[in-house]
Amino acid sequence: MKNFYNTRLLLLICLVLSIGFITSCDDDDDVDPTSGQVQLLSFGPTGVQHGDEIRFFGRNLNRVEAIEMAGATVTRADFIEQTTELIRLMVPDEAMEGLVTLRLDNGEEVVSKTILSFNVPITITSVTEEARPGANITITGTRLDWVEGVVFDRDTVDEFVSQTASELVLQVPMTASTGTLFLLGGGTEPMSIETENELVVTLPQVTALPTTPFNTGSNLTITGTNLDLVKAIMFTGVGEAVVTEFVSQTPTQIVAQIPANAATGPLTLVALSDVEVETTQEITVVLPAVTALSPSAVRHGQNLTITGTNLNLVEEIQFTGVGEANVSEFVSQSATQIVVEVPGNASTGTLTMVTSSGVEVETTQEVNISLPTITSLSPSQIDPGQNLTINGTNLDLVEMIEFQGGAEVTSFVSQSATRIVVQVPMDAQRGALTLTTNTDYVVETEAEVNIILPAITSLSPEPVAHGSYLTITGTELNQVETVVFDGGVEVSDFVAQNDNQIVLTVPAGAQAGELIFITHSGFEVSTGVEAQVGGPGPDIDYYIYDNALRTNPATGDAEWQQWGGWETESQDLANTEHPNRGPRAIKVVYSGEYGALQLHPIDADVLEGYSTLVLYVRGSVNSTLAVQVKNGDGDNSEDVPFDVTAGEYTLVEIPLSSLGDLSSGITEFMIKNYGTLPNTVYIDDIGLRE
Numbered sequence: 001m002k003n004f005y006n007t008r009l010l011l012l013i014c015l016v017l018s019i020g021f022i023t024s025c026d027d028d029d030d031v032d033p034t035s036g037q038v039q040l041l042s043f044g045p046t047g048v049q050h051g052d053e054i055r056f057f058g059r060n061l062n063r064v065e066a067i068e069m070a071g072a073t074v075t076r077a078d079f080i081e082q083t084t085e086l087i088r089l090m091v092p093d094e095a096m097e098g099l100v101t102l103r104l105d106n107g108e109e110v111v112s113k114t115i116l117s118f119n120v121p122i123t124i125t126s127v128t129e130e131a132r133p134g135a136n137i138t139i140t141g142t143r144l145d146w147v148e149g150v151v152f153d154r155d156t157v158d159e160f161v162s163q164t165a166s167e168l169v170l171q172v173p174m175t176a177s178t179g180t181l182f183l184l185g186g187g188t189e190p191m192s193i194e195t196e197n198e199l200v201v202t203l204p205q206v207t208a209l210p211t212t213p214f215n216t217g218s219n220l221t222i223t224g225t226n227l228d229l230v231k232a233i234m235f236t237g238v239g240e241a242v243v244t245e246f247v248s249q250t251p252t253q254i255v256a257q258i259p260a261n262a263a264t265g266p267l268t269l270v271a272l273s274d275v276e277v278e279t280t281q282e283i284t285v286v287l288p289a290v291t292a293l294s295p296s297a298v299r300h301g302q303n304l305t306i307t308g309t310n311l312n313l314v315e316e317i318q319f320t321g322v323g324e325a326n327v328s329e330f331v332s333q334s335a336t337q338i339v340v341e342v343p344g345n346a347s348t349g350t351l352t353m354v355t356s357s358g359v360e361v362e363t364t365q366e367v368n369i370s371l372p373t374i375t376s377l378s379p380s381q382i383d384p385g386q387n388l389t390i391n392g393t394n395l396d397l398v399e400m401i402e403f404q405g406g407a408e409v410t411s412f413v414s415q416s417a418t419r420i421v422v423q424v425p426m427d428a429q430r431g432a433l434t435l436t437t438n439t440d441y442v443v444e445t446e447a448e449v450n451i452i453l454p455a456i457t458s459l460s461p462e463p464v465a466h467g468s469y470l471t472i473t474g475t476e477l478n479q480v481e482t483v484v485f486d487g488g489v490e491v492s493d494f495v496a497q498n499d500n501q502i503v504l505t506v507p508a509g510a511q512a513g514e515l516i517f518i519t520h521s522g523f524e525v526s527t528g529v530e531a532q533v534g535g536p537g538p539d540i541d542y543y544i545y546d547n548a549l550r551t552n553p554a555t556g557d558a559e560w561q562q563w564g565g566w567e568t569e570s571q572d573l574a575n576t577e578h579p580n581r582g583p584r585a586i587k588v589v590y591s592g593e594y595g596a597l598q599l600h601p602i603d604a605d606v607l608e609g610y611s612t613l614v615l616y617v618r619g620s621v622n623s624t625l626a627v628q629v630k631n632g633d634g635d636n637s638e639d640v641p642f643d644v645t646a647g648e649y650t651l652v653e654i655p656l657s658s659l660g661d662l663s664s665g666i667t668e669f670m671i672k673n674y675g676t677l678p679n680t681v682y683i684d685d686i687g688l689r690e
Helices: 002-018
Strands: 039-044 053-059 064-070 072-075 086-090 096-104 109-116 123-127 136-142 147-151 167-171 182-185 192-194 205-208 219-225 230-237 241-243 253-257 262-271 276-283 289-294 303-309 314-321 325-327 337-341 346-355 360-369 373-378 387-393 398-404 419-423 429-437 442-449 455-460 469-475 480-486 501-505 511-519 524-531 542-545 560-562 568-575 585-590 596-601 612-619 623-631 640-644 649-655 666-673 679-689
Touching: 039 096, 039 109, 064 086, 147 167, 205 276, 230 253, 230 276, 289 346, 289 360, 314 337, 314 360, 373 442, 398 419, 455 524, 480 501, 480 524, 568 596, 612 623, 612 640, 623 679, 640 649, 649 679
Parallel strands: none
Antiparallel strands: 039 053, 053 086, 064 072, 064 096, 096 109, 123 136, 136 167, 147 182, 182 192, 205 219, 219 253, 230 241, 230 262, 262 276, 289 303, 303 337, 314 325, 314 346, 346 360, 373 387, 387 419, 398 429, 429 442, 455 469, 469 501, 480 511, 511 524, 542 679, 560 596, 568 585, 585 679, 596 666, 612 649, 612 679, 623 640, 623 666
C-alpha cells in the first residue's frame, strides 16, 4: 500500500507541474505519507485570477480547516472539493500576493515555502484632471491595490498616500510636467497601463510686470500665480542672462535682481520640471542714447564729444573702421557726455555703444572722419623723376604715397594741408595713387597719375643688316628722342616718327641686343626688346642652338641636352662675349688637343629629313675643329674636320652623308678640338637644313 500511494501521488504532482502549478516545498521526501502529517506540495495554476478556481496539492489535506491567503481566508465550508491529496476553491477578490497558510484541525499551521500571486488585470476609471506639483491626485478603478508604482514623465512614485482596490491617492512629484501616467501592476504577469487623458500639471504664470524702465542690477518684482514653482528666470540678454537665486519668492510674487547682461524683452520662467514658460509681457532695460556728436568732422587722434543719456552705462565704443576700431578707455565719461579719442583706424560711419551688459546700441548719427583727399594732379602727363604736384585737403596727414607698381615715397619735396609736391619714382606706373596717413590709415584715391612711357610691340625686319631700315612699332613712340643700340650707338635722326612707329637706319656700329629709348624729357626707358642686328639670318630649317639649346615650343620640354664632353676647361652655353646673332653663344675652352663639346638629342631620329648640318664658329686663333656623331648602334662616325678663323665667325656646312650610316639615328653630337692648344672657340646658330 505504501508504494502504491507514493507512486500515485508522484504521478499527480508531475501532471500538475506540467500544466503550470507551483511547487510549495522542497523536502517532501522527508515526510512519511502514512504518518498523518499534513504537507502542502504545490498549488496553481500559475497566473490564476481572482474569482477563478485554484487547487492545492499535498498529503493529508483532509485535516485542513481553512486556507489563509494574504488579505483573505477560505474555510472548509467554502471549499469546492477536499480530499487527502487535493483542495479546490475559488480565489476571493480580497486575496493579495503572499504566502499561503493551511490551518489544521489540531490548531497547527502549515505555511507554504512559495509566494502565491495572481494575474491581476488593473483598470482605470478616472484621474484627477489638473494638479500642481506637491498636491495629491486620485486615481479610481479596479485592482488598484495591486499597483506598485505610478510613472510620471521624469519620476516614479511608489509610496502612496492611500491605496485600496478602487482608489489610489498619491502626491505629484515636484519635477512632474503635463502628460499621461503609467500604472505599474504586480502579480504573476506585471503590467503597465497608461491613462487615456493627460494629467495637467500646473505651471507658473506671470500676470504683471512693471512697465517702467529698469537699470541692470536693480530689483524686479514679478506678480503671478504658482510662482513658488519657479527655479530660474531667463532674461532676454547678451549671452546667458539667468537668475537662479531670488531676493524673495512666494506663490504670487518673485523679486529678482536684473542681471548685468539683461536686455529689453520677455522673461522665461523655468519650472521645477524644467518646463519653460515665456511671458507675454516685456521688461524695458535702460540703454544709452546718443543725441549729438561734435565736432562735425574730426581727425584721427583728436577728441570726439558724444552727448546723450545714460552714457554712464557705456563700457566700449566701436567705431566704423578698418579692422577693429574699438575704444574702452575714455578721456571723460558721465551720464550725459563721453569724450573719446578717435582711433587711428576709424572711418566715417555710425558708432556702436556697448553697455556693461554687452548690449549694443548703434547711433543714428555718423562720425565724419577727416581724411586726405585729392582734388587735382599736375602736370597732367609726367615722366618718372619729375615733380608731381598733388592738390587737395588734409594732405598734411599723409605719411606715404604709393604709386601703381608698388613704388612708395615717404620723403616729399614739400607738404602742406592743401598741397604735396613729390618726385615720381623711376619705377612708378600709370594709375591711381594710394595715400597712407600718419596713423597708418590707407586711403585709396581715384586720382590717376598719367605716366606716359614709350613701349615696343614689334621690330621689322629681323634680323636687320647694318645700313638697312629698322621699323619699330609700339605706343607713345612720339616721345622718343633717341634710340640707343647695344654697344652704345645712338640714333636721333629718324626716317619717320609718329605715335605708333619709328623708322630709322641701323648704324654701322650697332650690335644685337636690347634697345634703349631716351625721351624728350631725358628719361631713359629700358624696352626689354632685343634687336637682331647683322647679316641675313642663317639658312637653317631646324635650330639645335639659337641663344639656347632647343626646347619643344608647345611644352617647353628640352629636345637637346648638354652632356659632359671631355678635355674642356669650361663650357658656357649662355655666353654673351661674342654672339654671332642674338645675345648669346656657346663658349668652349679646350684643355686637351682632342677635347669635345658633347650634345645629346632626345629624339634619335632628329636628323631624318635633313641633308646638311649648319653651324657658325669663331676662333681665338686660327685652328681646326671636327664634327663627330655616335649612331643608334653605338658606333662613332669618322671625324669631319673644318677650319676656324680667329676673330670672326665662319659658316660651316657639313653634308650629313659624310657622317656615315645614320639609319639607326644618333645619340651623341660632338664638336671636337683638332690638335690646337690653347684653343677657345665660340659656336652659334647650330642647325639642320633640308
